[in-house]
Amino acid sequence: MIGIRSGGECIRTSAEGILRLNNTLESRGLALTPDEARGLAETRQKSLIANSRVELGLGAVEKLILKFSASGYAARESWIELLNLALELFYFVKTETRDGVGDVSLIDFMFDSLEKNGGSPELLAQSCERLITRLNCGGIIGDNIAGQSASDDGNFDGEDNDNDR
Amino acid sequence: MTADFNKTNDRLPEPKPGSGSSGAEKIDPSALDGSNYTLTLALEALRTGAIGRAAYDAFIERVFDKLADQIRLYTGGESDSVMNETAVKLLGSVLYNCDLALKPVGVGTALGRIMNEPIDSIYYDGLRINREYMLKALAMLRKVKRTRIDTMCVYYNNLLGGDLERLIKSYDPKFDAKRGCAWVDYSMPTVNRSICGVGGILHLLEELQNENDFVNSFPKAQTDALWERCHREIAHPAGDMINLGELVFEQALISLIAGEPEPVVPVPVTALIRLSQRLERRRLSGEEGWYAALAVSHKLNRRAPQKYLDRLLVRMRVQLGVIFDSSDALFRFCRIYKNRQTGLSESE
Numbered sequence: 001m002i003g004i005r006s007g008g009e010c011i012r013t014s015a016e017g018i019l020r021l022n023n024t025l026e027s028r029g030l031a032l033t034p035d036e037a038r039g040l041a042e043t044r045q046k047s048l049i050a051n052s053r054v055e056l057g058l059g060a061v062e063k064l065i066l067k068f069s070a071s072g073y074a075a076r077e078s079w080i081e082l083l084n085l086a087l088e089l090f091y092f093v094k095t096e097t098r099d100g101v102g103d104v105s106l107i108d109f110m111f112d113s114l115e116k117n118g119g120s121p122e123l124l125a126q127s128c129e130r131l132i133t134r135l136n137c138g139g140i141i142g143d144n145i146a147g148q149s150a151s152d153d154g155n156f157d158g159e160d161n162d163n164d165r
Numbered sequence: 166m167t168a169d170f171n172k173t174n175d176r177l178p179e180p181k182p183g184s185g186s187s188g189a190e191k192i193d194p195s196a197l198d199g200s201n202y203t204l205t206l207a208l209e210a211l212r213t214g215a216i217g218r219a220a221y222d223a224f225i226e227r228v229f230d231k232l233a234d235q236i237r238l239y240t241g242g243e244s245d246s247v248m249n250e251t252a253v254k255l256l257g258s259v260l261y262n263c264d265l266a267l268k269p270v271g272v273g274t275a276l277g278r279i280m281n282e283p284i285d286s287i288y289y290d291g292l293r294i295n296r297e298y299m300l301k302a303l304a305m306l307r308k309v310k311r312t313r314i315d316t317m318c319v320y321y322n323n324l325l326g327g328d329l330e331r332l333i334k335s336y337d338p339k340f341d342a343k344r345g346c347a348w349v350d351y352s353m354p355t356v357n358r359s360i361c362g363v364g365g366i367l368h369l370l371e372e373l374q375n376e377n378d379f380v381n382s383f384p385k386a387q388t389d390a391l392w393e394r395c396h397r398e399i400a401h402p403a404g405d406m407i408n409l410g411e412l413v414f415e416q417a418l419i420s421l422i423a424g425e426p427e428p429v430v431p432v433p434v435t436a437l438i439r440l441s442q443r444l445e446r447r448r449l450s451g452e453e454g455w456y457a458a459l460a461v462s463h464k465l466n467r468r469a470p471q472k473y474l475d476r477l478l479v480r481m482r483v484q485l486g487v488i489f490d491s492s493d494a495l496f497r498f499c500r501i502y503k504n505r506q507t508g509l510s511e512s513e
Contacts, residue, residue: 102243
């Protein structure tokens with residue numbers, strides 16, 4: 001009976017909001033074009049739907065874009081691809097952890113993970129997967145992300161497992 | 166996301182027709198959905214031309230702004246997004262509380278409020294009313310428990326023993342005001358196994374109190390004898406179709422039709438024999454049985470509100486078409502079974 005605005009209208013409004021961030025992004029050489037902003041808005045809309053979430057207003061998108069723009073690995077060539085991935089991962093983690101982590105904490109975690117893993121999107125995704133496991137098993141977000149590889153034993157408290165030595 | 170709020174058995178006060186803002190007189194109050202009053206009022210106003218499209222869209226924007234605020238409050242400011250079901254719950258709560266504030270006033274005044282006032286103002290008025298209703302519900306619960314029926318009915322005892330109290334105490338008027346509960350296992354005439362919101366809670370309590378008062382208006386010896394006669398159904402774990410008030414009503418009504426000067430439960434066997442002999446001389450059709458019941462039902466109106474008795478009578482109408490068809494049907498309905506060796510008995 002009561003519907004949120006049509007998808008197209010939501011995307012247009014979100015894209016306009018994203019474009020307003022260019023005031024800050026320009027100084028970092030990461031200003032977005034209208035098409036890029038629209039693409040990000042579409043990615044956000046699709047992620048929200050895929051992860052069964054509702055977000056009114058620009059929400060976490062603004063925080064995420066501004067935070068990631070400060071990354072040393074945010075290059076113009078790969079900027080859009082990085083943002084699209086980050087948006088998808090963000091809403092995925094939020095839903096998979098049943099809102100077990102706040103927006104700012106998660107964005108900070110993703111940013112730190114990107115920085116400490118050499119800007120690798122693949123390792124960022126893996127860190128997010130490990131975070132989901134950790135939180136769903138009762139752990140905390142912590143700072144246990146440095147240097148973790150695919151073969152880590154999944155300790156939740158960052159302590160080495162003596163048996164592995 | 167679309168928030169589709171199903172029609173419920175929520176029993177809030179009916180809105181009164183009134184005058185007020187221009188165009189409101191075009192709105193037909195019967196077209197408004199009591200379980201979704203605020204939205205249907207706005208839609209109906211748009212449909213009848215009482216308000217324009219721009220005003221309607223501005224109202225919807227205000228509703229979603231309020232939802233955004235609720236999301237922030239609900240998540241403690243930690244998150245700007247929530248799961249779909251959480252959003253539906255929060256939006257439902259906002260609108261439910263607005264309904265509580267708007268339904269007691271006239272249609273015109275209600276329309277004026279939603280078009281001209283901030284949603285916060287209407288919402289907090291409704292939240293205040295909701296909290297008053299919750300206090301009323303707690304008081305009603307105490308009275309219902311104090312006057313509870315002494316019975317071995319598992320479902321009745323579970324409902325009064327803890328389920329209802331847990332429901333009321335866990336009710337969240339701010340974030341989950343429209344909460345539905347679909348586990349009312351005790352069969353009740355106007356509670357279709359589920360209740361919704363504080364209005365549903367109050368209605369359930371009112372029905373329980375009516376039932377308690379009605380059943381307790383009969384001597385305890387009579388009701389104990391009735392529970393004993395029907396013990397297999399009442400105490401059975403799968404006996405969730407039994408309603409104690411209905412059971413007492415049926416027996417009382419048949420005792421009056423059988424010629425007892427005052428309603429008696431359970432129906433005395435002698436009265437049943439007398440009635441069955443009359444039926445053997447002349448069967449009663451369903452319609453005739455119904456009118457016979459109507460003719461005597463007024464003798465019960467000192468024991469319960471007339472609306473309650475009317476509901477029970479309507480529910481009994483189908484059975485009245487069957488039980489007067491044969492003496493066997495009549496005896497079985499009254500849980501008297503024909504034992505070939507010993508004649509009639511109260512057990513098979």
